Amino acid sequence: xxxxxxxxxxxxxxxxxxxxxxxxxxxxxxxxxxxxxxxxxxxxxxxxxxxxxxxxxxxxxxx
Numbered sequence: 001x002x003x004x005x006x007x008x009x010x011x012x013x014x015x016x017x018x019x020x021x022x023x024x025x026x027x028x029x030x031x032x033x034x035x036x037x038x039x040x041x042x043x044x045x046x047x048x049x050x051x052x053x054x055x056x057x058x059x060x061x062x063x
Contacts, residue, residue, distance in 0.1 A: 033043050 029043065029047075032038070032046070038046065
């Protein structure tokens, strides 16, 4: 059985996991902040580290 993708209906299906990774929910960051007891500066550092890791992974797989 062949599965066809309707691009107008489904959009770019590959983008969904990337979108979930890059644009994490605000509630998730507040939950992490409260659970670990982090300050605003520590959360900023955590977001920066996440950006570096995602950038390195993208660079590794794209180049």
